[in-house]
Amino acid sequence: MDPLDIARQFALPAPPDSVAALEGGLINRSWRVPAVDGSEWLLQRINPDVFPDGANVMENVARLTAHLGRRHARGESSERECLALVRTTDDATAVRADDGAWWRMFRFIGRAHTRHIAQDADDAFRAARAFGEFLAHLADFTEPLHETIAGLHDTARRVKVLEDASAADLEGRVRHAAKELELAHEWRGLAHTVGPLLDAGRLPRRVVHNDAKIANVLFDDATGAALCVIDLDTVMPGTALWDVGDLLRSLSSRAGEESADPDEVEVERERVEAVRDGWLTGAGQVVTGEERALILDAGKVIAYEQGVRFLTDYLLGDRYYPVDDEEHNLRRARTQFRIVAQL
Numbered sequence: 001m002d003p004l005d006i007a008r009q010f011a012l013p014a015p016p017d018s019v020a021a022l023e024g025g026l027i028n029r030s031w032r033v034p035a036v037d038g039s040e041w042l043l044q045r046i047n048p049d050v051f052p053d054g055a056n057v058m059e060n061v062a063r064l065t066a067h068l069g070r071r072h073a074r075g076e077s078s079e080r081e082c083l084a085l086v087r088t089t090d091d092a093t094a095v096r097a098d099d100g101a102w103w104r105m106f107r108f109i110g111r112a113h114t115r116h117i118a119q120d121a122d123d124a125f126r127a128a129r130a131f132g133e134f135l136a137h138l139a140d141f142t143e144p145l146h147e148t149i150a151g152l153h154d155t156a157r158r159v160k161v162l163e164d165a166s167a168a169d170l171e172g173r174v175r176h177a178a179k180e181l182e183l184a185h186e187w188r189g190l191a192h193t194v195g196p197l198l199d200a201g202r203l204p205r206r207v208v209h210n211d212a213k214i215a216n217v218l219f220d221d222a223t224g225a226a227l228c229v230i231d232l233d234t235v236m237p238g239t240a241l242w243d244v245g246d247l248l249r250s251l252s253s254r255a256g257e258e259s260a261d262p263d264e265v266e267v268e269r270e271r272v273e274a275v276r277d278g279w280l281t282g283a284g285q286v287v288t289g290e291e292r293a294l295i296l297d298a299g300k301v302i303a304y305e306q307g308v309r310f311l312t313d314y315l316l317g318d319r320y321y322p323v324d325d326e327e328h329n330l331r332r333a334r335t336q337f338r339i340v341a342q343l
């Protein structure tokens with residue numbers, strides 16, 4: 001599909017002029033769309049292989065952006081701090097292309113950028129606080145949400161999928177991942193640390209982001225302030241610990257998720273504290289004592305789970321995460337496991 005043709009199906013104030021592909025995000029694809037009147041828009045294609053029901057994703061995103069947008073209407077945030085959908089000329093929230101993929105359009109938030117690495121502890125604090133605030137802003141969200149990816153943080157299921165991939169060894173890669181498979185096995189108890197507490201009702205079920213990594217925060221170019229949290233496709237009920245765990249795994253080291261040399265990855269205590277403090281500052285009163293007590297454990301669980309997912313994809317021949325080379329997913333898995341070991 002031609003992105004410009006798709007862009008023309010949205011009710012923009014002026015016709016789109018061109019499209020420019022944007023980097024970022026492992027799953028969906030994005031384009032910046034300048035219109036002939038100088039305004040700018042953001043077009044996105046939802047990956048149908050990952051999100052089997054794009055209509056459900058869009059229902060969720062429409063409800064969430066409407067809720068968050070009301071904060072702006074009440075004067076509690078600026079326009080640059082809220083994602084806003086543009087409706088189609090048929091007044092729908094998205095366009096379904098002939099290949100079945102769904103496309104949507106957001107107002108473009110200019111003079112802003114995403115980061116893959118926290119430059120320092122302050123940066124980590126700001127990203128974590130943004131996710132804490134996100135949790136607080138959704139504390140009064142009561143509308144239903146679809147489960148857009150079943151069992152996204154079902155760590156035990158992720159481990160089972162890894163074991164199956166390892167047993168099948170379809171790509172002959174198991175022999176290159178012996179060390180990582182051993183660690184995945186040794187640490188499998190982590191799969192039963194957080195999720196079961198939620199299922200047992202010992203942790204509150206909240207509306208959480210579910211992909212709370214630094215790359216999903218928009219920062220202001222001029223001030224470095226975190227403007228808002230983006231990528232709402234996996235916002236679903238769950239435990240807030242998944243978010244703070246994700247923040248720890250993506251922010252606690254200088255190297256970040258895409259380290260070229262996993263053996264060099266070092267978790268820094270100052271960053272770990274910054275994530276904890278930033279998240280708790282943003283979330284305010286909503287976090288319970290039991291949640292607080294499990295923050296560090298959650299970091300281990302989510303880093304482990306993400307490592308298991310990268311390792312699985314490595315064994316399956318890189319079907320899910322895009323890679324630059326054959327070892328990319330293995331390096332990613334090593335990085336995550338190094339974080340588990342050090343947290």
Ligand code: GN1
Binds near residue numbers: 024025027028149213
């Ligand atoms: C994917 O698309 P992106 O980069 O925001 C993934 C997350 C992973 C993350 C790892 C739908 O997120 O679950 O934690 O990569 N999204 C999906 O960086 O699987």
Ligand code: MG
Binds near residue numbers: 025231
């Ligand atoms: Mg993203």
